[in-house]
Amino acid sequence: MAxxxxxxxxxxxxxxxxxxxxxxxxxxxxxxxxxxxxxxxxPAASTASASAAPADAKPVEKSRDVWFKTEGPVIGAxxxxxxxxPKDYPRYNFESRVILWVALQQHLYYxxxxxxxxxxxxxxxxxxxxxxxxxLSRKYDQLAYDFVKIxxxxxxxxxxxxxxxxxxxxxxxxxxxxYLSSIFRPVMATYALLFIAESGxxxxxxxxWDMMREGFLKWIHVSxxxxxxxxxxxxxxxxxxxIAFMQSPAGVDADGRYLGNVWHVIHTTLWNPINVHRLLGNxxxxxxxxxxxxxxxxxxxxxxxxxxxxxxxxxxAMFIGVCFLIPLPFAGYWLMREVxxxxxxxxxxxxxxxxxxxxxxxxxxxxxxxxxxxxxxxQGMERMRxxxxxxxxxxxxxxxxxxxxxxxxxxxxxxxxPAELKAxxxxxxxxxxxxxxxxxxxxAINTIITTTVLSFIMYQRGNKIPVVKWAPLGNAFLFGLFTxxxxxxxxxxxYGYYIPANVRVGLSVPQVASTLSCLFIGVILNSIxxxxxxxxxxxxxxxxxxxxxxxxxxxxxxxTWMMGLMGYIRSSVRLFWHVNEIxxxxxxxxxxxxxxxxxxxxxxxxxxxxxxxxxxFWLGSLGVKKAPVTxxxxxxxxxxxxxx
Amino acid sequence: MIxxxxxxxxxxxxxxxxxxxxxAGVYFLYFLDIALMKMQGLDYxxxxxxxxxxxxx
Numbered sequence: 024m025a026x027x028x029x030x031x032x033x034x035x036x037x038x039x040x041x042x043x044x045x046x047x048x049x050x051x052x053x054x055x056x057x058x059x060x061x062x063x064x065x066p067a068a069s070t071a072s073a074s075a076a077p078a079d080a081k082p083v084e085k086s087r088d089v090w091f092k093t094e095g096p097v098i099g100a101x102x103x104x105x106x107x108x109p110k111d112y113p114r115y116n117f118e119s120r121v122i123l124w125v126a127l128q129q130h131l132y133y134x135x136x137x138x139x140x141x142x143x144x145x146x147x148x149x150x151x152x153x154x155x156x157x158x159l160s161r162k163y164d165q166l167a168y169d170f171v172k173i174x175x176x177x178x179x180x181x182x183x184x185x186x187x188x189x190x191x192x193x194x195x196x197x198x199x200x201x202y203l204s205s206i207f208r209p210v211m212a213t214y215a216l217l218f219i220a221e222s223g224x225x226x227x228x229x230x231x232w233d234m235m236r237e238g239f240l241k242w243i244h245v246s247x248x249x250x251x252x253x254x255x256x257x258x259x260x261x262x263x264x265x266i267a268f269m270q271s272p273a274g275v276d277a278d279g280r281y282l283g284n285v286w287h288v289i290h291t292t293l294w295n296p297i298n299v300h301r302l303l304g305n306x307x308x309x310x311x312x313x314x315x316x317x318x319x320x321x322x323x324x325x326x327x328x329x330x331x332x333x334x335x336x337x338x339x340a341m342f343i344g345v346c347f348l349i350p351l352p353f354a355g356y357w358l359m360r361e362v363x364x365x366x367x368x369x370x371x372x373x374x375x376x377x378x379x380x381x382x383x384x385x386x387x388x389x390x391x392x393x394x395x396x397x398x399x400x401x402q403g404m405e406r407m408r409x410x411x412x413x414x415x416x417x418x419x420x421x422x423x424x425x426x427x428x429x430x431x432x433x434x435x436x437x438x439x440x441p442a443e444l445k446a447x448x449x450x451x452x453x454x455x456x457x458x459x460x461x462x463x464x465x466x467a468i469n470t471i472i473t474t475t476v477l478s479f480i481m482y483q484r485g486n487k488i489p490v491v492k493w494a495p496l497g498n499a500f501l502f503g504l505f506t507x508x509x510x511x512x513x514x515x516x517x518y519g520y521y522i523p524a525n526v527r528v529g530l531s532v533p534q535v536a537s538t539l540s541c542l543f544i545g546v547i548l549n550s551i552x553x554x555x556x557x558x559x560x561x562x563x564x565x566x567x568x569x570x571x572x573x574x575x576x577x578x579x580x581x582x583t584w585m586m587g588l589m590g591y592i593r594s595s596v597r598l599f600w601h602v603n604e605i606x607x608x609x610x611x612x613x614x615x616x617x618x619x620x621x622x623x624x625x626x627x628x629x630x631x632x633x634x635x636x637x638x639x640f641w642l643g644s645l646g647v648k649k650a651p652v653t654x655x656x657x658x659x660x661x662x663x664x665x666x667x
Numbered sequence: 668m669i670x671x672x673x674x675x676x677x678x679x680x681x682x683x684x685x686x687x688x689x690x691a692g693v694y695f696l697y698f699l700d701i702a703l704m705k706m707q708g709l710d711y712x713x714x715x716x717x718x719x720x721x722x723x724x
Contacts, residue, residue, distance in 0.1 A: 495675045496683055503687025511695040522713045529709040533699040540699070 037235070037243040040227060045250065088282055089605070090273030090292060095282030099205055102279025102606035103198050111198040112610045119195040120612040121624065124594075126191045128587055128628040129635075130184035132308075134262075135301075135586065136636070137181050138255045139309020140174035141225075143167070143343060145248040152245060164236075166336060171229050173316060176639045178225060182218070196610075199601045206274070206281045206288055207265060214261045221254045259305070260298050267294040270597060271365045272605050279605040292365050296358035303351045304589075308582045310344020315579035316640055318572035321565075331565035337575050338403065344578070345396050349472060349542065352389075353535060362596075366603075373596050380618055381592050383434045386464070388585045390428035393471045395574050395581070397424060400478045402571035403485075409559025410485035420474050427474075430467035435459035465531050466516025469538045473508055476542045480549050487556035497552045504545055508537045583632060587625035595621075 083096045105111035112119065144167045151163030192200040204211060228247045235244040268274075274287030281288070317337035324330040363370030374382050401417050404410035435458070436450050444450065480501070489497070515534050519527040597603055599613040607613075616624075704711035712720045 495680065499680070499683030499687035500690065501687075502684060503689070503691035506688060507691035507695050511700065515700070518714075526709050526713050529704050529707045532707060533695075533703045536699045536703055537695060540694070 033234070033240060037240055041243060041246060041250070086276035086278075086280060086282060088273060088284075088287060089275060089277055090271070091287055093282075093284075093287075095284055095287075097276070097280045098283045099275070099279075099281030100202075102275075102602060103202055104607070105198050105609045107609055107611050112196065114195060118612050119191075119610070123188075123191050123195060124591075124624060125628060125631070126184065126188045128590060129632060130181065130188050131590060132583065132586065132628075132632045133177055133181040133184055134259070135305040135308050136312055137174050137177050138259055139305040140170050140177075140313070141248060141251045141255055142306055143309060143313065143340070144170050145245070145252055146343065147339065148245055148248055152241060166339065168232055169336070170313060171225075171232075173313065173640065173643045175225075175229060176642045177636070178222065180635065180639065182222075196601075199606065202279070202602075202606060203265065203268075206268070207285075209285055210261050210264060210289060214258060217254055217258050217261070221251065221258060224251045224254060256302065259301060260294075261289075263297045263301060264289040264291070264294055266593070267291045267297050269600075269602050270369075270593065271362075272602050275605060277605075279602065293358065293361055296354065296361045300351070300354040300358050303347045303354050304586060306347035307344050307351055308586055310340050310342075310347065311575075311579035311582040312636065313340035314344060314575040316340075318575035319640070321572050322569065327565055334406075334564045334567050337572065341396070341399060341575060341578065344582075345475075348392065348396070349475075352468065352472075356531070356535075369596055369603075372598070373592065377615060378592050378595055379436070380434070380438070381588060381621070383432060384618075384622070385585060385588055385592075386432045388581050388588070389468070390431050390471065392578065392581045392585075393475055394424055394428065395577050397475055397478045399571050399574040399578070400475075400482045402568050402574065404482055405568065406563040406566040407485035407560065408563075409488070410481075413481045413485065416481070420478065423474055424471060427467040427470045430463050431471065433459040433463070460520075462519030462527055462530075463516055465519075465534055466512050469512045469534045470509065472538045473505065473512065473541050476538070476545055477505060480545055483546075483549055484553065486559045486562060487553050488559060489552045489556050491552055491554065494552055497548060501545060501548060505541055508541045511537045580629065580633070583629045584625060587628050588621075591621050591625060 085094050086097050087094055103111070115122070147163050147170065148167040151160045151167060154160040154163060224247060228244070228251055231244070235241055268288055268291050271291045271293040272279075272288075273291040274284055274289075275281055314337045317333045317340055321330055321333040321337060324333060359370065359374065362373065372378060397420065404413060435456070437452060437455060439447070447453070450456075491497070512534050515530045515537075519530050522530075595615055597608075598615065599608045600606065601608045701711045
């Protein structure tokens with residue numbers, strides 16, 4: 024009886040907690056409803072934003088939104104015209120922009136990490152709940168718990184770095200930050216409240232893990248992970264609104280005066296493409312960081328059980344990371360398309376002008392990423408008995424990947440001195456000017472992704488033999504699917520050379536669709552074919568080469584470097600504007616750094632982040648050292664093999 | 668494993684392979700290339716001869 028009462032009490036508290044979180048989440052929405060929608064001066068969130076509208080007696084001046092073209096009452100002051108003075112740009116004896124760059128980048132790295140980890144926890148904990156195998160279920164649950172433990176210290180660092188960012192803005196860019204915060208006041212207030220909600224939810228999620236381990240409470244716990252992610256995603260989206268506003272402003276008139284519609288300033292044209300791209304990027308990055316953590320623990324493992332556990336953890340993290348890496352280029356493409364649609368010149372600056380070489384560097388990183396991901400999968404196949412039958416295809420896949428990599432990274436223009444430019448008679452080299460065009464590159468990257476999907480399908484089948492009656496038909500269809508996909512992608516890449524640009528740009532859609540067809544149809548068909556398949560042997564977790572773990576660390580470092588690079592590109596494309604075409608940057612640093620300087624800064628940020636995250640991992644490991652590590656459920660841990 | 672493979676004749680394997688290629692080819696050409704270009708208001712057969720255009724819907 025006492026147990027039933029205790030259970031009932033737990034349920035009541037759990038419902039109350041859940042209700043509170045949901046209420047807190049929906050509170051801004053409820054508060055904004057009485058103010059109405061549309062062009063009225065209605066803050067979308069807390070009523071703490073007390074900026075009063077002009078008195079009714081005074082006639083309200085109206086102006087037109089620069090983007091949405093709607094009319095609205097002028098609420099705010101015009102964007103300040105700054106001068107290079109201690110008033111607008113107080114400074115240390117150092118470039119303020121660089122200080123802000125480091126602070127922001129570190130905050131972004133940590134923020135990205137702590138947003139990604141709860142998504143991992145949600146997926147893995149859910150897998151643990153639905154898995155029928157009890158031992159594997161416990162394993163997944165423990166893995167989710169380990170993930171959240173790793174990220175706890177990272178949350179504090181994220182908040183600390185956010186504070187440093189705010190202080191840096193206030194002390195080094197007071198005029199700009201004053202302007203931005205005058206427009207985004209309710210958004211920033213909501214952001215702060217949501218951060219409290221996020222922290223509260225996280226602490227309860229973590230500390231109540233053991234208490235809510237079983238039955239109905241477990242479902243409440245999983246629901247909390249969903250809420251944690253919703254809050255985290257909203258936080259990210261609110262912060263994204265500030266940078267989207269800076270790049271593609273809306274909700275203000277041509278003088279930068281706020282027109283009262285906070286939804287317009289939030290929902291600028293680049294907001295959603297940045298949201299999607301960042302959400303996927305966070306996942307890929309978070310997967311990489313966790314996989315690198317697992318790789319480090321694998322390399323320093325003392326027992327076979329530890330090696331097996333961390334090999335498995337690295338695989339799960341890498342798998343989730345690469346799953347989200349696959350759609351990332353599509354989100355990036357959407358973002359670029361919207362940039363071109365917003366301001367063609369901005370798009371040209373990015374990919375056809377000043378910053379074009381940074382995209383070549385990005386191409387090199389992406390190619391390296393996919394090569395590494397494929398390499399890791401091939402190494403992983405060595406721990407599966409039966410996967411040897413696919414070994415003979417690897418050399419062809421390597422050849423395809425490397426050829427595509429070379430095509431993918433080929434620049435269209437070469438770095439030249441003015442004298443060389445004059446000798447050539449123009450930007451385009453008579454021979455090399457034919458290369459490095461998008462038609463070939465689209466074909467190359469789609470081929471790379473399709474080959475990665477193929478590697479994954481081989482990995483899925485590694486230690487399994489399909490036994491379904493229609494297996495030969497399924498295999499034939501898979502063979503046909505991939506062969507025709509390759510042919511189609513390459514055909515469209517060649518065809519693109521012979522048609523005008525406005526038609527060629529449309530070919531990217533069927534190319535991408537070919538890749539996605541292989542991904543979805545191929546993986547799903549393969550999974551169906553493998554139902555009830557005959558095992559040729561268990562996966563020998565821990566029996567993987569040391570090189571594969573270096574590959575995981577390479578993945579993580581590449582993700583980190585690329586995030587820094589793309590963030591630098593996004594920030595630089597504003598050129599000499601704080602807010603594009605609204606508030607000019609009149610600081611002494613209103614110029615674009617050389618590519619070398621940018622690359623050095625990015626590398627510094629990456630190194631700094633990895634040093635500090637190692638400290639975070641070390642802190643996390645202080646608690647886990649005594650916990651016994653078991654091998655993945657159902658898998659025997661074989662005798663150690665020498666690495667090769 | 669070997670017994671199951673032996674149950675499929677070589678002729679059947681060839682037929683399945685060609686069938687798979689044809690089905691995939693039709694899917695990629697009609698449902699992806701032509702249809703997706705048409706959806707964007709673009710002409711997939713921009714540079715193609717008339718006899719091929721007749722195959723496009």
